[in-house]
Each structure stands twice: as structure tokens, then as C-alpha cells.
Amino acid sequence: MTIEASFVEELPSDTVLIVGGGPVGLVLATTLAHHGVKSVLIERNLTTTRWPKMDLTIARSMEIFRCLGIANGLRQRGVPSHFPFTCLFSSGLHADRPITSWTLPSVDEFAAQIAATNDGTMPLEPWQRVSQEVFEAWLKELGEENPMIDVRFGWKATTARELDDSAEVQITDARTGAEKTIRSRYAVGCDGANSVLRNSLGIELDGGPISAYAILVHFKSKDLTRLRKQGQFWHVFFPNDAASGGSVKGAIIAQDEIDTWTVHRFVPVGFDDSQITSEEAVYSVLGGMGEPYRIDIDEILVRSTWRPSIAVAESYAGPKQRVLLAGDACHQTVPTGGYGMNMGIAEAFDLGWKLAATISGWGGPQLLSSYEADRRPVAQMSVQWSQRHMGNLMVLSKKLQLDADIVDSDTDAGKDMRKTWHDYCQLNDGHNKSTGVEMGYRYQSSICVPSELDCDGSAPEFDARRYIPSTYPGCRAPHVFLKDGTPIFDQYGRKFTLVEFHDGTASSAVELFQLAALKRNVPLKTVSLHGEDHTHQIWGAKLVLVRPDGFVSWHGNEMQDVNTALLILAQAVGDM
Template identity: 35%
Template sequence: MAQRKEHPRTPILIVGGGPVGSLLALSLSHFHQASTLVEASTTTTRWPKMEQINGRTMEVLRILGLADKLRSVDGVPKADAPWTVLHHTGLGDPVPEFARVDPHLSLKEEKKLDQQHNDGTRTSEHHQRCVLDIFESFLKTEVLRNENVTSHYGMKYLSHIENENGVSTICIDKEGNEHEFTSNYLVGCDGAGSRVRRNTGIKLKGGPINIGAYLVHFRSEELLELEKKTYGRFWHLNTHGIGCLVDQDESGTFTIHNFGPHVLQEDVTKYDPEELIYRILGGAFGKPFKIKIDEILVHSAYRPNFAVVKSFISEKGRVVLAGDSAHRQPPHGALGFNSGAHEQLDLAWKLSALVQGYGGLHLLDAYALERKYIVLQNLIHATELARTFTDYTVQYLTTGPQILDPANAERQRLADLVRGISIERAADGVEFDRRLTHSRAIVRDIDGSQSPLWDVDKYQPSSAPGSRVPHLWLKTKIGETSTIDLISHGLTLVCFEPFYQSTSEQAKAVFLSVAAKRNIPLHVVVLKDESRVRSVWEDRDLVLVRPDAYSLWRSQNQSQQPITSEDYIQEIFDVALGVKEAEKRKTIPTEPTEEDLMVEFAEKMKVVGAEDTEGGMGEVKFVAGFQVEVE
């Protein structure tokens, strides 16, 4: 007879042990906060949904002490692995390659540049190729060995009841026994078909794009040998007009993707995965290119989606969403998992502050506002990449078989065009320079300082409140100690000495005094004679930094502020920790509001032909093997 077991109260219950949920549990532990994680599956994924971890996400892993560990895992491409994207007409053609792009340098090459350019424009970590099944397995191992995480695998979420004091959640195990968890907060990291989201009544806005896709994940030693001896090492090989091939590990594991409206129209259950591989390798106008396939690992149809929740938190403020449960992003720009990785670190420190008693009730409102703004920006970027890619595909297919002729002028034009519009290209402004200047949990400059204009392709280093503080190597430890490494599990006050302002020394003492009275974990970092770092951090004596490396407040260059006043320091902490909200910012001409972004997102959806629905994801013909049933 099935029974119900009541578990001891847990401060934070995480539903979903995928990459975002696992990272959230590990991040909470980093902030000295215990949590409980429940995951329906007893095994990690077999699906290659993720192909790259961007530099900012690797920086998040660095903060958690996991970056170097991941890079040493078997199956993760090593430091000399290229990011080369080959553009081919088809592997059976006499001259298949018509363009190549390197959106990133190899890690080995990046580290050489780190030694030469310590100017704040680079990052402490760089992109890493890594397929999802390896990454998720790595994270699960870290979760299982972490003493601050109580994990239950094979435990499926059923429902929850929320009130002002917490959440009661019911789960069921593989034997059919129910389990009741009581928590201060419930976090839904349970993927695109999130039951937590649906049971909370939070609606999505957005919908699926008007094309389908089919992937086949497989192993082939023969293809690996062809890559090494004939085509040269690559990351992506695009056979335009039909799909692409991804080298996942440089050891013979590959994935092909077939894109197009035909996937929505055909009976995908009749697809032969081996024949589909041959088709993709042969190109849009060539014959199927046969190779020896050693093993088909998994295969499935899927449909890219663009969507974002109306709110990241419930009305009562006890249920929170992160990752795919809160937004659905297509593969264009690789912003799905990477967005989730960034937001979980933000959520982790805020939840820790709330549970540990030094954070205020407005912290989760700040999380919801900050993350939705960034997700909308990312979705707009992804829709633009999708439009560009679709337009290029149409031009390629319109050219017809003459594209196979190396001397053809249209082939040369398309080669030049694709070098500039590659969807795999770096977009440093998107990945490293997302700003929180609209947040109500930062203390804005009052001296008229203007942040650099945002650029999609360029990272603009700034210590302005709402910006990720710049990474530089300390002068005595180039390549070893980054300014990012100085950020503690609580708030960090970075002090540049000698001070320019006569009041800064006293202000530092007041910060420490007020933090001690309020039990705020505040770590003071003193940087002496670090003139390069100080200059890039825009010549401020004091910068207050939150645990995810975003600036909260900084002293002014010519200050009339009473920065030695305890009341003023109390005010800074009140805003930074969500005890009270900062005043709503005045509109800055170069910064859109959330409402502006929603309008632009809706327009972009129309351009790419995506369905725009509210509350659901429209009607779909199939459910991918790696996707939970859609609404």
C-alpha cells in the first residue's frame, strides 16, 4: 500500500536536476546555504541539446570552483580544440568547402592573448565545447558529493500549495509512495514543460518557430578519420540548405541537425536516422554521402521555440522559476542553457540572503525584473539570428546546383556573406555585457556618469552599478588571480588604495560596522597600487559588488555624498539587499524599457513566422524525445 512520508523542513526545494537545477544547488552551497533537490529521472540525459558553454558561464563555474574540473573531464574537448565552422556544399563534391569561420579561438590561443591584453576587455574564462550529457553527468557527481545538498533522484514532482509562510510540495517515488516537502521557497527548474510553472498559474508569451528539426546523435570512427585527414578539425560543418554536422568531442561522437518546414509536414516516425545522416553529409544538391556509422545513440524531431514567462515569481513570492521553465530559446546564439546558468547564480545569492536573514522581501522582485529584461534582450537577439539564417538559406537554395561550381560568382558572394552572419559568431555584448541598469536593487551614480553605449558584438568594461565588474589579472599574478576571484560569497567592498577621497577610509570602516550590526556577510578587498585595475574600474575609491560579480554601488569621483554617514550606508544596504526598492529609474534614451522590449519581441516573432500565443505554446505535431509534454 502506497504511503506518504513527511520530510524535515528544507529552506529551499529545487524541482529538476538538469544543468540549471544542479548548478543552483551547488551555487546555494557556495553561499553556505543548504537545499533539497528532487529529480524525476534516476539517470542523466543522453541528449546533445547543448554544444557550448560561453565564457560568462565558464566564469560562473570559476566562481563555484568548477571551471578547471570540467575542462579535465573525459569527453570534454581539450585546450587546443578548434571552434572552426566549415561551410560546405556537400562532402561528396569535388571542392566542398566554400567558406570557413572561427567564431572563437582555441582555449590555448585565448590564454596566450590573456598574457598580452590585460585591459579589462577580456574575461577570466573562455568558451568551452561540451555536450549536455557529459556536462549533466559531471554536475550530478558534484551534487552527490556536496554535503549541503540533499538529493532525491527518481522523485517526481506532482503538486504544491503555497502560502505566505512557505510551500508544501508533493512528490512521488518510483515505488508509488508520496513524499511531502515543506520549504521556505520552491524553485522550478523542471524544463520547458514545467509542471511547477503550470501549477503556479504562470503564463508564457511566445511560441514555436515555423520550421521543424530532426537530430541524430551518433558515433563514427570513419567520419572522425575523414575530418582529421581530409577536412581538418572543425566544430560545426554546415551543409547549407539542409542542415549541419557537429563534432561533439573530437573522439568520434557527432550530431547532425536537419532543419526545414518539411519536418513539420512529414511523418517523422518513418525517418531512417542513418539515411538522414547520409543526406545531410551529401548536401542540398549532392548525392547522399555514405560513411560507416558505428552506433546511433539517440534521434528525435524537435521544434525551436521563442517564449518567456510573464513573471519569474508567483504572486505570493514563494515559488520561483529559472532556466527553461521560465524561457524557451532556439539554438541560435546558444543562449538557452547559458542564460539559465547566469540567472541561477543571481537567484542563489538572493535566496541565500533571504533565508539567512539579511535580505529583504524585494530581492526576488529584483530577480524577476532583472532576468526578464535580459531574457527579452536575448530572445530579440536570437530571433534576429534566426531571420538572418533563414534569409541566407533561401538565397543558397535559390542559387541551385550552380553553387557546386567553385568559380561561380554567386558562390563567392554567398561565401563572403556567410563569413559575416555566421550564427555561431561571438557576440560579446550579449554574453558578457548584459546590464542591470533598470534594476531596483542597485544604487545608481548621481554624479552624471554615463556608461559606455551597449554594443552587441563588444564588451565595454565598466564598474557602473548594474554592470558586471571588469576582469583583470592582478599585476603580480597575470593568468592566475583575477579580480573576479576576489568576489566573496557575500557582498564584497573593493577598496583601491591609496584613496583619492579623504573620506574613503572612514567610509570603509562604517561599511564594516553597519554590516556587522546587521549580520551582513561583507568581505573587504584592498587593492594597493593596482593602477591598471583602478583605471579600468573607472577610478573609484570604493566599489560594492554582489556575489555574482555585478556592481551594486560605487563612490563618486567628486562626491557630495555623506559617505561616512551611517544612515547613508544603511540606505545602500537597504537597496542592495531588497529591504527597500530604489526609485524607478528615469528613462535613458539609449535603454529600452521592459515594455519596449516586449513590443520589439512581438514584432521579431512575426518576422520569423513564429506563433505568438499567451498561456501555451500553440499546437505542435510532435514532442521531442528530450522535451516534456507541451501545454
């Protein structure tokens, strides 16, 4: 491939080019800046999204934002912390009450659970409801204020290629049509499902669109009496009756608990959506199995159609490791579970430290390849669980043979149908209760260093519903509050951290690691914890080497000599 342009901009060798100014690209830029690396971020649109898209930032993402120092800022812009995350299942708002509900805790309630359950099984941060429309605009503001980030909206990438020592991306000014090429040491495609960078490299997707299609209507309404007739909610799901083809008719999402809402109206693939107005789509969904349910709509903000896709890229990087991918550019999934954007955030955080280490000179030649090895299996697993969650919703009506004439009736048949519906939903409630999917996975790349504690080969089990605390290499180090009430997470440095649980006896382990880090030029913070028996019991090792992203590189109970410490550090930074 040959790129021709009238002008070539050569970025300094310490600056990363990021293509795509959505949440993933902006978080990557923020992560690089956190590690002292500059970036140029280009985005084809002139402004951030007007569409709501993701409305849940999961607990693991909030942990990441805490590390970046922006968690509290996001919470100030999200739904206030006292509102619960209630999901209702309804036959339609004509009925006096919902059929059943998932009662998920508010941020305040979640925080209380975390404070009361100091056994390593919990995240450090609760989740947060915030519309991507709000979230993305705020991240852009942070980027524009950060002297390490050069934010350039209104530039569209048209093609890209890898060279032996750099990447070239041709871009076009959306306002003037002017073209130029940016050459950088590394380029990252955070440019969405139709990624120009992925397509330019010829990287295929494993998967594709599924047999579903929806009309999205984002709107304003203060008709709370009618909207909340069955109670306050985060989501309400409305199935069709079985005679109408089963499946889910649609859902409504409360975006801000004030006046902003989003409706998804599912229609057959190929349906001519011009046949239905935005208002009719809203009324149809809220009516559920019955007649359309009218509300007062103050303003239609945006309307679009979307078709879910389930796919994972066959590779997360080009063959020369000069162009890498993150977010929707390397995976697409259905909305159920909220894994899509949150996977991208975790990818940006992982790739950010690995790029920073490589550019700074202490990352080894295998470090960047560990990005795909670490993150691609997580995407495959998350996509499968998201599909399972959606499948449970889509088959509900047909599986239970819901009947619009029976379900709300005061008959034995109606009571039985409602109970069956209730039981089914309570049994299949994993959408936002799959903590293991969100943070219980284990990386298995070459930078995960086994020790004598792992010689039996018994890695921790995986449970989709819960996080099992472990410092087995490749696992997220467990959150625990120390005796003074501070979280162990806040002890980590921006680079690597060696945590030692000191029992009062003489130990040279820290000194040996410090000497090895000095010889290998690996930035290392050491933390010696005295009398922290509770945390030591949960962590299960006297010495734990924690990566910059909070995952474990190595754990053990002793260190005999500096050469062993050198080998551990070399493997942990991709130099073996």
C-alpha cells in the same frame, strides 16, 4: 488548488526544494551550498540525460564555475583545450572544400587573448566545449558528494501551490507510484519547458513554437577521413539550394573530437519522421545540396525530434514569491548562440545568492523580487539575438539564390556564388561572437544603487558584439589582472565585497562601510588595493560595492558618514 497526498515531508526552514535535476537545478544546488544553504533536489528521471543538447559553455558561465570552484573540473571532462572552434559552411561533403568558415579560437588561444588584453573588455575564463550529456552527469556526481545537497532522482513533480509562508509540491515515485507532498519555505522550478511548477501557478508563456522541425541523431563514427574531408570542425552547416525551398538542410556537430557526433536534419513541420532512418538522416545532411553522403556509422546512440520554441514566461515567480522559476521553465530559445542553458546557469547563480541571503536573514523583503527584475530582461534580449542569429542562417539559401548546379562549378557564376556566400557568412557571424549579449547587459532592478557618479543618467552603451567595461550599478564588474598577475575577480568574497582603490591618503570609507555592515548584519569583505592605477582607471571609481554574483551594486569616490553607507547597503540587499 488542493494537494492531497498520503504523506507530507516538511523540509527545515533553511532548506530549498529544487524541482529538476538538469544543469540549471544542479548549478542552483551547488550555488546554494556555496553560500551555506542546504537543498533537496528531485528529478523525474532515474539518470541524467543521454541527449547531447548544449555543447558550449560560454565564457561567462565558466567565470561562474570558477567562483564555485568547479571550472577546472569541467575542463578536464570537456574537449581538450587545443582544439579550435571552427565552423564550416558547405554545399556538401562531396565537394573538395568548404565554401567558407568561422575560425573561432580554441580554449588555449582564447586564454592567450585574455592574458594579452588586460583592458577590462575580456572575460576572465575562456569558453569550453562539453556535451550536456557529459556535463550533466558530472554535476550530478558533485551534488551527490556534497553534504549540503540531497539528490533524489526518480521523483516526478505532479502539481504545486504557494502558501503564505511556504510552497507545497506533490511528487510521485517513478518506480513505485507512491505519492507524497514536500513542503518547503521556498521551491524552485528548474523542470524544463513543460514546467509543472510554472503550469501549476498558471504562469503563461509569451511566445511559443516556431515554424521549424528537426530530427536529431546522436551517433558514433570513426570514419574521420570522410567526416573531415573538408577539414576538422566543431560545426558544419549545410543549406539546401533555393529550388528545394531554401533554408538550412541541417548541421553536424563534433561532440568530442574523437568519435561522437550529432546531426540535426531539418524537415517540414508535420513531417512523418518514420519515413527516414537515422542513417539516412545523417547521409542526407552530409550530402548537403547533392546526393546523400555515406559514412561508416558504428552506433546510433539516441534519436529524437525537436521543434524550436521562442518564449519568455510572463513571471519568474508566483505571487507570494514562494515558488520561483529558472532555466527553460521560464524561457525557451533556439540553439543558435548557445544562450539557452547558459542563461539558466546565470539565473541559478543569481537566484542562489538571493535565496541564501533571504534564508540567512540578511536579505531584505525586496531581494527575491529583484531576481525577475534583473534576469527577465536579459532573457528577452538573449532570445531576440538568438532568433536573429538563426534567421540569418535560415534565409541564407533563399537570399543568395543558391543553386546546386552552379555553386561548386568552376565557372564565373560558380565563383561569384561562392564569394557571395562567403561574404554573407562573414558579415553575419554573430553566433559565438556576441560578447555583449553574453555579459554586457545591465541589471536595472531596485537593488542597483545610483550614486553621484551617475547623476547625468548616462549609463554605458550596449554593444552586442563587445563587452564595454564599466562599474555602473547593475553591470558585471570588469575583469582585470592586477600588478601581481592575479585577477581582481579572485579578490571577491562569497557575500558582498567593497573594493577600495587606495591612493595613500587618509580614508575612512572602508571603516564606515564595515560599521554599516555590522549594524545591518550584512556579510561584507573589504579589499584595499594600493598602487593599482591601471585597474582603477578601468573601474572608474575609488569605491565599488560588488554583489556575490560579481555585478556592481554601487560605486562612488567617497563616503561621508555611516548613515549613507547604511542606506546603500540596505538598498543593495533589498531592504528599501
